[in-house]
Amino acid sequence: MANVERYEAPESLPELTQILAEGPATMFAGGTDVVPQMRVGARPVRPTLININRLADLRGISESNGVVRIGGLTSVADILDCAFLKQVASVVVQAADCFASGQVRNAATLGGNICNASPAGDMIIPLLVLDAEVELASWRNACVARRRMPLCDFFTGPGKTCIEDAEVLAAVQFPVPKPHTVGRFRKFGTRPALDIAVVSVGLAGVKENGCFKDARVAFGAVAPTPIRGRNTEAALVHVELDGDRISDIAQVAEQEVSPISDVRASAWYRTHLIRELMERMLHEVHQTRD
Amino acid sequence: MTALIEKETLIGKRVPKLDAPKKVTGAAQYIHDIELPGMLVGKIRRSERVHARIVRIDTTEAKALPGVHAVLTAADTPGVGLGHGKDNPPLKGDKVRCERDEIAAVAAETEDIAEQALKLIRVEYEDLPAVFSPAEALEDGAPIIHEQHPKNIPFTYDYHHGDVAQGEAESDVVIEDNYRLHFVTHCCMGVSGAIAQFDSEGNLTVHSQTQVPFLYKKEIAPVIAVPPEKIRVIQPVIGGAFGSKLDIYPFEPICIFLARATRRPVRVLFTREEEFLASPTRQPVELVLRSGVKSDGTLTFRNCRTLHDNGGYTSWGATTPFVIMQTISSLYRVPHCQYHTTVVYTNNPYSGSFRGFGNLQATFAVESHMDKLAEAVGMDPLAFRMHNAQQPEETTPQGMVFHTCGLSECLSITTEKSGFLAKHDANRETQAAPTRTGSAVKRGIGMASLLHVGGGAKIYRSDGCGTILKVDDHAHVTVITGSTEIGQGSETVIAQLVGEELGLPVSAITVINSDTEITPWDVGVHASRTTFIAGNSARGAARKARDKLLIAAGEKLKVDPETLDLRKGLVVRSDSGESLLELGKLIRSLHFARKAEVVMTSDYYEPPSVMQDSEFKGDVSASYAFGTQVVELEVDTGTGVIRILKVTSAHDVGKVINALSIEGQIEGGVVMGMGYAIAEHLIVKDGRMKNPSFRDYKLVTAPEIPVVDMHFIETNDPEGPVGAKGVGEAPAICTAAAIVNALYNATGVRFCELPLTPEIVLRGLKQCGGHCP
Amino acid sequence: MKCIKQEISFTLNGGAVCVDVPVTTDTLTMLRDRLKLTGTKYGCGEGECGACTILVDGVAVNACLMFAVDCHGRELTTIEGVQTEDGLSTMQRAFVSCGATQCGFCTPGLIMQGTSLLNRSPDISVEQIKRGIEGNLCRCTGYHKVIDAIATALDSNRSAPKEHS
DSSP, X not given: OOOBOEEEOOSSHHHHHHHHHTSOEEXXXXXXXXXXXXXXXXXXXXXXXXXXXXXXXXXXXXXXXXXXXXXXXXXXXXXXXXXXHHHHOHHHHHHHHTSSOHHHHHHOBHHHHHHHTOTTOTTHHHHHHTTOEEEEEEEETTEEEEEEEEGGGTEEETTEESOOTTOEEEEEEEEOOOTTEEEEEEEOOSSSSSSOOSOEEEEEEEEETTEEEEEEEEEESSSSSOEEOHHHHHHHBTOBOOHHHHHHHHHHHHHHOOOOOOSSOOHHHHHHHHHHXXXXXXXXXXXXXX | OXXXXXXXXXXXXXXXXXXXXXXXXXXXXXXXXXXXXXXXXXXXXXXXXXXXXXXXXXXXXXXHSTTEEEEEEGGGSOOOOBTTTTOBOSSOSSEEOSTTOEEEEEEESSHXXXXXXXXXXXXXXXXXXXXXXXXXXXXXXXXXXXXXXXXXXXXXXXXXXXXXXXXXXXXXXXXXXXXXXXXXXXXXXXXXXXXXXXXXXXXXXXXXOOSOHHHHHHHHHHHHTOOGGGEEEEOOBOSOOTTTTSSOOTHXXXXXXXXXXXXXXXXXXXXXXXXXXXXXXXXXXXXXXXXXXXXXXXXXXXXXXXXXXXXXXXXXXXXXXXXXXXXXXXXXXXXXXXXXXXXXXXXXXXXXXXXXXXXXXHHHHHHHHHHHHHHHTTOOHHHHHHHHBOOTTXXXXXXXXXXXXXXXXXXXXXXXXXXXXXXHHHHHHHTTSOOOTTSOEEEEEEEEEEEEESSOOOOSSOOOEEEEEEEOTTSOEEEEESOOOSSSOHXXXXXXXXXXXXXXXXXXXXXXXXXXXXXXXXXXXXXXXXXXXXXXXXXXXXXXXXXXXXXXXXXXXXXXXXXXXXXXXXXXETTTOBEEEEHHHHHHHHHTSTXXXXXXXXXXXXXXXXXXXXXXXXXXXXXXXXXXXXXXXXXXXXXXXXXXXXXXXXXXXXXXXXXXXXHHHHHHHHHHHHIIIIIOOXXXXXXXXXXXXXXXXXOOOGGGOOEEEEEEEOOOOSSSGGGOOOOSXXXXXXXXXXXXXXXXHHHSOOXXXXXXXXHHHHHHHXXXXXXXX | OOBOEEEEEEEETTEEEEEEEETXXXXXXXXXXXXXXXXXXXXXXXXXXXXXXXXXXXXXXXGGGSBGGGGTTOEEEOGGGXXXXXXXXHHHHXXXXXXXXXXXXXXXXXXXXXXXXXXXXXXXXXXXXXXXXXXXXXXXXXXXXXXXXXXXXXHHHSSSOOOOO
């Protein structure tokens, strides 16, 4: 069994990425996923343990040139409390409100939730519908190199992403949603939070005159990764919503997911819920003034 | 001018728990917090198979690991069985019969070393065919779980009164339904653990969370080959019990074996996952209920057959028929009754006792049937129940004597306060309404009642409890009680009852209740008996002390003791309240007298109940508790999610002693009953638990709780302490039944299974049972 | 698994602490096993029950999910540190008087979470209190008296000065 031989608590991104470049390491910030996973042996132990919680520059929410940037170390509680996000991208805040518990929200980071890559990851769904990109940083040629990729391409399987061993998720960014954007996140459960999503649905798009000009839909816990609902999106745009149309669109959503059965729900129930949640969400959006 | 002292009562007051200050500061010492010098960590290796012969266990590598002090297998132990069926050896040597089975144990310096050592134990199995339901286990040629029970039936229970055939002949309506009740488990917030230590003379001290410290000594003695008189049981503060600590489970003797082998104190502590895997469950029951009624609404007969999935071993779950049959035979007046249970071994987890002890299951079936029968004869659920309700001074055909019975009052007040009848009718109107999106939520209201023992349960020859009481020279009282505090507040109630007799505030009273070397005998904390039995015993001791003090005061003051009273730490004239003498001064004068005396008394209270005869008849409790709960809920017919909005409850509690505590019991019981109905589900597939964590085993959380509107019916039981009855289990018993009735009222769909988790509800509403694609 | 140790120093209940811990140890284990502060409880080890709730820099977290090494340089408050010079804190007194504790095992975590709610905003509704303790499981009380206690403490603290950030 592997041993932990080295512990580092870097305070800057150059420092961190240099350590990452030196060999396999386990990173942690809030610890809310890593600690229990390590305890039960669900996460391989690497020789270096890096506490990235001290990198102040990876924390915070900002906007410039029409792009919203959320540092990878921003806590879910900070997102929940962020007045700016509430105003421009409330769908992210809605998801933060359903996330675990107060104690976990205080410690858990956005980057951690994304990199944990759970098919049910609560924070991933709203970011998918905001067309977010992840920014991955590493040490190259004696300086910090950054690459960006669309969040929807980031996940490769349950717990698996495109991130390389020497990379850290520095930030997530997405364009400031255009005027008249509506965003909704719904997670199915019997509790307001403290629940692994049985399924979740996200929706964002510009709605004018009762009609979506553009739309993005995402589903959680219905595939090996969180997914975009491209067919649902196509069915949704440029359509004047009414009861029948909404029902049709929800049916498209139902048809484009293929969930599994597990201890939390059967595939049948998950599929049903996708339709039900989609339908309710569209009714609610339809009834809300643009 | 002397102050005049008014008589003040402690009864019915909102007295905070005596142990609350140490609990709110983190000072309370639970089993997890005790540190003994040289204490080792004990860990248990459990089976990976559900039914297999153990071919070989190799502990060589584990023993060789530095820091390991002992590795034990069945070969190192006497092999005597534990539990109600004595069929559960602490360490299994021949074969394993369920997932949790203990096959080896390690004592080591640290937790890490102990865990490593467990992994180094090599076990070779030979799989055996397994059975996972009673029906399978009863088939001809089914695999045999225990050789001594070739039909896999360790117990059967039969009860009857009257003649059900006659009852059926007299019936205008007969209905029969199958009910299936699921696995749930206690989920005590403090995980299980024990600490064992031997002294050089072979005396054993066990720090145990047991609910039955005195029976524990007797039960465990043959299993560990230590005579009971050499066993001392110390109970730390217990982090929840609810019946889970009524039986002895293998980890305790294993801990003792490890302590003996290492000559060091050893502690075994569970992880949460282990707590799920290796704790008892509530008894899952398959129950067929057949009931009849005359067109005037009079019940004619009830015939009940149950199959109990016993799991791999026999713990208290197998004995839940004792309680199930009481509700079947006596919650309402039923002239003809027949009851049969077959207890069947399977390779599933095994069940223990759990708050309500079979009564949640029985009440679910009986109260579902009551609603159906009412509807069948065109009566409303309230009138139908009222018509068949037991009344005070009734003796049921099973031999239970209801000296007091507030069932009718409970039915009246809950339905009146909740507006039951009007809502029940209104909801029925909307049952069939279309459920389009946006109007998918329907409302339901339902009711259910309960009967449970309220004055102990004489399942042993004695159902008694002892108390020793002393008053010190500053009028501080120490009450040494045999009873056990598990968080329910018994020590506070005992202090109130003692204070009431001695005219002292609870702050002047210390209750000692945690060490068998000190405390007098008691049966244990179960069957809602502690307030009633230990309360009466404490009261008896306090009355003797009071008599002694008043006689001494009379002599000193040269007045008739009959004219004196004890109030606020003073001896006073009972008519005027005139203060005559400080109590402490009186006691000091006794200590310093020529013929010195201490004020110390004892009392043993034995309730006037009897053991049931071989036909399960007899007045088994000194008093019986009744209650009714009305549940209002919303069900989302698009998702199957149920939200419990309000529970209106009324309980016949005899007399409220501590308003704060009794409210806490009701609120906690209702939420536990609600969890049983709609949230909790221990999923067992092919003998394995699929959700052994709080992530996937859903306890009710704060945002989900309903409003609880509580009413107390005070019937002043003649035998109860100041008129009180036991109420610890009652509030959890009928909530699930009321919920399923409310769900029917909302939707017109009758569910006969639990839990009512969203997917199950939705499937039921879609009328596709368990066969959806 | 073997792992190296790291020396860390932090403030614990107002006093300076310096301790070396294996770098993979969680904060709950450090508090209980190393520092012998057993008021903080293990209930599940995965952040589902809240029995191990402590305050770190005034913010409530699950000690079982936090690496002990991350305590370095920070300020921790555990249940042992919430009493005031006058005795029990407002929250603790409310738990006693409202009957919010039965078996008591979840109580330290609930008091810490309640204290953090009280510090964060003195004016919150009953519904917000319920959401505020959604991460704390209690098997005995059904939460009603816990909610009463937190509401009572909030009431009595509205005019009084803030305690323990």
